[in-house]
Amino acid sequence: MAKTATDVRGEMSKFWQEHSTRANLTEMMLDSKADEISDIESEEILSAVPDYAGKNILELGAGIGRFTSKLSANAKSVIAVDFMEKFVQKNKEVNSHRGNITFLCNNVMDLQIADDSLDLIFSNWLLMYLSDSDIEILIKRMLKWLKPNGKLFFRESCFKQSGDKVRSHNPTIYRSPSWYTNLITTRAQDKSDGKTYGFDVVLSKAVQVYIQMKNNPNQICWLMELSERDPSNSQGFETxxxxxxxxxxxxxxxxxxxxxxxxxxxxxxxxxxxxxxxxxxxxxxxxxxxxxxxxxxxxxxxxxxxxxxxxxxxxxxxxxxxxxxxxxxxxxxxxxxxxxxxxxxxxxxxxxxxxxxxxxxxxxxxxxxxxxxxxxxxxxxxxxxxxxxxxxxxxxxxxxxxxxxxxxxxxxxxxxxxxxxxxxxxxxxxxxxxxxxxxxxxxxxxxxxxxxxxxxxxxxxxxxxxxxxxxxxxxxxxxxxxxxxxxxxxxxxxxx
The missing domain is CATH 3.40.50.150 (Vaccinia Virus protein VP39)
Structure with a gap:
C-alpha cells in the first residue's frame, strides 16, 4: 500500500528526532565532513541567491541557522522555520541577538503566511522530506505568499543519498531534478491583482563544492521567479x-x-x-x-x-x-x-x-x-x-x-x-x-x-x-x- 502524506510526515519526524540530539553541523548535514564543507558550500549556495538586502524572507528547514545568520544580516526580516525543537533552540542561541528574525518550531505544512508578503522563500534540503502531495500543496501556498517577481530558492539531494552519516533507516525521497522542475513550473495561481502567476526557472545547477570534494553531482539547487503566466509568450505552453x-x-x-x-x-x-x-x-x-x-x-x-x-x-x-x-x-x-x-x-x-x-x-x-x-x-x-x-x-x-x-x-x-x-x-x-x-x-x-x-x-x-x-x-x-x-x-x- 502506498504511503500517505501523514505516513511520510511521521517517518520524517522520527528520522530527524534521531538525528537532532546534539543539534550540531554534522547531524544537520548528515555528513562526517560537514565542518570541512559547510563554509565553502554556504558561500556557493548564497551566490546563487539574488540580492536580498531589505527583503522579507521565509527560510524553510532552517536547522541550526547556518544560513539564517547570513540571510538576516542584510534582510529586512527573516522567518526561520524548522520542525525540530533542538535545531530551533540552537538557531536562537546563535542568532537571537538580531532583531529581525522570527523563530518558529513548526511543520511547514502548518504554516500560516499572509498573501503577497514575501520577497524570497529559501530552503536548503526540505522537499526531499515531503511527500509528492505535500509538495504540491506547499507550492500552491508559496505562489500565494510571494509577491509578483518574488523568488524561490531551494536545494535538494537528487537520485541517491549524499551524506555519509550512518542511518538505521533512511526515509528520504530522492527524486530526479526534472521531477522538481516539472512539478513546480506547471503549477499556477490567481492572485489579488487578477493575474495568474507561476514559477519560471532562472537557474538550476549542481553544487560544485560537492562535485569537487565528494565527486557527487547530485546536489542540485534552483532559483525560480514568480512570473505572470501568458501562454501567448510561450507558444501555448506553461513556460x-x-x-x-x-x-x-x-x-x-x-x-x-x-x-x-x-x-x-x-x-x-x-x-x-x-x-x-x-x-x-x-x-x-x-x-x-x-x-x-x-x-x-x-x-x-x-x-x-x-x-x-x-x-x-x-x-x-x-x-x-x-x-x-x-x-x-x-x-x-x-x-x-x-x-x-x-x-x-x-x-x-x-x-x-x-x-x-x-x-x-x-x-x-x-x-x-x-x-x-x-x-x-x-x-x-x-x-x-x-x-x-x-x-x-x-x-x-x-x-x-x-x-x-x-x-x-x-x-x-x-x-x-x-x-x-x-x-x-x-x-x-x-x-x-x-x-x-x-x-x-x-x-x-x-x-x-x-x-x-x-x-x-x-x-x-x-x-x-x-x-x-x-x-x-x-x-x-x-x-x-x-x-x-x-x-x-x-x-x-x-x-x-
Whole structure:
C-alpha cells in the first residue's frame, strides 16, 4: 500500500528526532565532513541567491541557522522555520541577538503566511522530506505568499543519498531534478491583482563544492521567479522552457540534430564554424567565457581544450544541459561547467567574464537590448562578445511561409544592421555586424550532402520520419534564404 502524506510526515519526524540530539553541523548535514564543507558550500549556495538586502524572507528547514545568520544580516526580516525543537533552540542561541528574525518550531505544512508578503522563500534540503502531495500543496501556498517577481530558492539531494552519516533507516525521497522542475513550473495561481502567476526557472545547477570534494553531482539547487503566466509568450505552453523541452528541443530532436551538425554540436556548421569564429576571439589561457545557449557543449569543450579557457555554459533547455553534463562526465574536460539558466533573468557579478559567446540562440529573445546591456555589465573592461544568429532580410514583404515559420518557432528576428545597432546602443565599441548568409547556404548544402551519405547509419538510431523531417527542414532554410527572407549574421563587439 502506498504511503500517505501523514505516513511520510511521521517517518520524517522520527528520522530527524534521531538525528537532532546534539543539534550540531554534522547531524544537520548528515555528513562526517560537514565542518570541512559547510563554509565553502554556504558561500556557493548564497551566490546563487539574488540580492536580498531589505527583503522579507521565509527560510524553510532552517536547522541550526547556518544560513539564517547570513540571510538576516542584510534582510529586512527573516522567518526561520524548522520542525525540530533542538535545531530551533540552537538557531536562537546563535542568532537571537538580531532583531529581525522570527523563530518558529513548526511543520511547514502548518504554516500560516499572509498573501503577497514575501520577497524570497529559501530552503536548503526540505522537499526531499515531503511527500509528492505535500509538495504540491506547499507550492500552491508559496505562489500565494510571494509577491509578483518574488523568488524561490531551494536545494535538494537528487537520485541517491549524499551524506555519509550512518542511518538505521533512511526515509528520504530522492527524486530526479526534472521531477522538481516539472512539478513546480506547471503549477499556477490567481492572485489579488487578477493575474495568474507561476514559477519560471532562472537557474538550476549542481553544487560544485560537492562535485569537487565528494565527486557527487547530485546536489542540485534552483532559483525560480514568480512570473505572470501568458501562454501567448510561450507558444501555448506553461513556460517558454516547456516549449523548448517538449516541442523544439526534445531529447530525440536534439540527438537527431547532432547527427547533422556533428558530435556535441547543435548549431550551424558544427565544429568547423566553431573553430573559425572562436579564433576571432584571441582567447588566452585562464580567460572566463560565458557560453549563452551552449546547447550540448561542443563550443565549450573546444574553448577549454584548445585554449585553456574556463567556460560556463548556460541554456534554458533542460534537455540540452542534461546531455552536456553527460558528455562532460565522459570527457572530464577541466574548467567546464553547465547550468540550466534563463539568460534574461539570471544575474552575475559585474566584470565576471572575459568573453560572452553565443551561437544561434538569441533569436528566441525579444528584448535583445536588455540582454546586451547585461552582457556589457558582466564583461570585464576589454571583454569581447561574439554571436551568430538567425536574422531576417531587410525587405518588408516577407513571405507568408516565413512569417508562419517565425511565429511557430517563437523567434524575434532583426536585420543584420539592426542587430549591430542594438549592440552599439548597449555601449559596445568596435561592433562588426556581418551578413554570413552566403556561407550559411554553402554550409546547409554541404550538411545535406553529408547527411544523405549517413542515411543508413542514421536509420539505425532514428526513424525514416526523423530523416525526412531534417531533410525537409534544411531544404526549407535554403528556400527562405533564396527568397531573401532568412539570413545569418555574425556579430563581434568589445567593451571599452
Amino acid at each position: 517558454f522552457q516547456k516549449f523548448l523541452d517538449q516541442k523544439q528541443y526534445s531529447r530525440n530532436g536534439i540527438l537527431r540534430y547532432e547527427e547533422m551538425f556533428g558530435r556535441d554540436y547543435v548549431s550551424t556548421g558544427g565544429h568547423g564554424t566553431t573553430k573559425e569564429f572562436v579564433k576571432m576571439l584571441n582567447l588566452k589561457k585562464g580567460e572566463r567565457v560565458l557560453d549563452v545557449g551552449c546547447g550540448i557543449g561542443g563550443s565549450a569543450f573546444h574553448m577549454a581544450r584548445d585554449y585553456g579557457a574556463e567556460v560556463l555554459g548556460i541554456d534554458l533547455s533542460e534537455n540540452m544541459i542534461d546531455i552536456a553534463i553527460e558528455r562532460q562526465a565522459e570527457y572530464r574536460v577541466p574548467k567546464v561547467s553547465f547550468e540550466v539558466a534563463d539568460a534574461t533573468k539570471v544575474t552575475y557579478p559585474e566584470c565576471s567574464f572575459d568573453v560572452v559567446y553565443s551561437r544561434d540562440t538569441i533569436l528566441h529573445i525579444d528584448r535583445k537590448d536588455l540582454l546586451f546591456q547585461s552582457f556589457y555589465k558582466w564583461l570585464k573592461p576589454g571583454g569581447r562578445v561574439l554571436i551568430t544568429d538567425y536574422v531576417c532580410g531587410p525587405h518588408e514583404n516577407h513571405s507568408s511561409d516565413f512569417k508562419s515559420y517565425v511565429a511557430q518557432r517563437g523567434y524575434h528576428l532583426l536585420t543584420v544592421p539592426q542587430y549591430g545597432k542594438v549592440l552599439e546602443d548597449a555601449g559596445f565599441k568596435n561592433v562588426q555586424a556581418i551578413d554570413k548568409t552566403t556561407s550559411f547556404v554553402d554550409i546547409l548544402r554541404n550538411e545535406l550532402v553529408t547527411f544523405g551519405q549517413k542515411k543508413s547509419g542514421f536509420l539505425e538510431k532514428f526513424s525514416l520520419e526523423d530523416f525526412d523531417a531534417i531533410n525537409a527542414g534544411w531544404n526549407d532554410k535554403l528556400k527562405r534564404c533564396g527568397m531573401g527572407d532568412q539570413k545569418w549574421g555574425l556579430f563581434y563587439a568589445e567593451k571599452a
